[in-house]
Amino acid sequence: MSRQVNRRTVLRRAVLITAGTAIGTQLVSPTAHGAGRATDPEALRRAVRQAQQEARERTARFSTGVPSKNGWDMEKVADDRGHIHTRPVPGTPLDGIQVRMGDAETILVHVVRRFHYEIDELRRGDVVGWRHPHTVRKGLAESNQASGTAVQIRPLWYPSGARNGFFPEQLVVVRDILAELDGVVRWGGDDRKADESLFYLAVPPGDKRLARVAARVRAWQAAPGEGAGAPVDVRSRKRRSAAKSLERRQRSAA
Known part of the structure; x- marks a missing residue:
């Protein structure tokens, strides 16, 4: 979709x-x-x-009928006739994550897979997707989980409000993932109320950038040797330049 x-x-x-x-x-x-x-x-x-x-x-x-912070409709249930369902994360031991199907799913699953391959291997229970609207704080980016447009990766390792949870080499990969996706995903570590476990869509429904980037990710998935799990030089001049440029823009928007 x-x-x-x-x-x-x-x-x-x-x-x-x-x-x-x-x-x-x-x-x-x-x-x-x-x-x-x-x-x-x-x-x-x-x-x-x-x-x-x-x-x-x-x-x-x-x-x-209430939007999450990024403008997507928060939903009361998952796996029950709505837009949010449990989706597989190929190449990982995860049982799946509850996310909004379609472009959001494509993008967020890609983020989780790159984290697994390049930052640290994930285990069952390490990723939290959808959360009921009553369990999130509406004014914070975590509300995006209630719309199925965000995931928390190891929230117990990187608790809300804490900073500097990643090693420098891990943070380089985080920045590269964000830049690779043209900034349609934002990292909670850049928010004023930091949540370094949180990755969420930074664009509203209907934004053409989301569809364009999701199509690119799907093309990678269909091509051998590309996409999540493929070798990539995150320290190349071109990729580091793109990552630093996006970091400045996203930090300034906090």
Whole structure:
């Protein structure tokens, strides 16, 4: 899924599908309904209203209608008809992480995989994805976990508020990951209220940069010898220059 599905899109699709069904029912052959029978406008309106109500009820099951700090809708449940589901992290022993499917999933899984391959090997339970909206502080970046657009990697190792938890060589990799993704991901260590375990989308829904970077990551995944796990010189002049430039921009935006 290369494009996120928002609440308005869900409603629109449900209406069009149901309305189309209603129209099709009215326009079947004369053999079934008798020649000359006209479409019933009131029946069509009732079908549309019913579709809208059903779509609202489905959305209410998972949507809070409240955005996380990065602008994505926080959801009340995971793995239950919403946009947030448990997704695999290939090449790691993790049982999967609960994230927003689509481009967000592609990007965040890439971050976790590079952490595993290049910073330190992860174990089961080391990564926390979605959290219920009642368990996050709405004014902080951790609220992005409730929208499925953030992960915490080893939160017990890098507790909220603490700094300098990474060794210098590990931090070089962190910066390289962020730069490789063109800044669509932000590291919580750069926030005023530091959370060095946190990595989250730094763009709102519909941002074209997210789709572009996610497509690039998927292309890497399909090409042998590229993407997470492939050898990369994080200290090359070009990559270090890009990483330092992004670091300045993201720190200044804290």
